[in-house]
Amino acid sequence: MKDLLSILRDAPGSIRLEVSGEDLLAFSKSLIDRAKEELATQVAEARKERYLTKEQVKELCGICDATLWHWNRKGYLKAVKVGNKVRYRTSDIQRILGERDGK
The missing domain is CATH 1.10.287 (Helix Hairpins)
Structure with a gap:
């Protein structure tokens, strides 16, 4: 068949x-x-994916808590729960930094 x-x-x-x-x-x-x-x-x-803390993301992207919160709310940079901790994917951060460099 x-x-x-x-x-x-x-x-x-x-x-x-x-x-x-x-x-x-x-x-x-x-x-x-x-x-x-x-x-x-x-x-x-x-x-394989590395996850970053909120503080690491703010430092890498040069943003404040409010911007990070807005990005997560709008889906631009989604937070990931790892256990009971909030983390951010390194690949997502690289994408954002790449978009900034491209502008």
């Missing part, structure tokens, strides 16, 4: 399928395997 995922992707609208239990199990296993791979990639990237 053709791969169910490709059938679903290629279908322009509603479709009806008749599949065997074996095909359905294989399909669910392929979805689970794909989700595991994506999650493993995200976890690996998160482990």
Whole structure:
């Protein structure tokens, strides 16, 4: 049988399928395997990521508490909870600094 995922992707609208239990199990296993791979990639990237404190971010960006609060509120620089602490991704800081340099 053709791969169910490709059938679903290629279908322009509603479709009806008749599949065997074996095909359905294989399909669910392929979805689970794909989700595991994506999650493993995200976890690996998160482990590589460094997180900075509020004070470090303010010093690097040359901003005050109010600006940092506004940036977080507007989604320009989102805070991340690590346990019960608030941190900021180094990659986000680099993006902001890059945008500033580009102007």
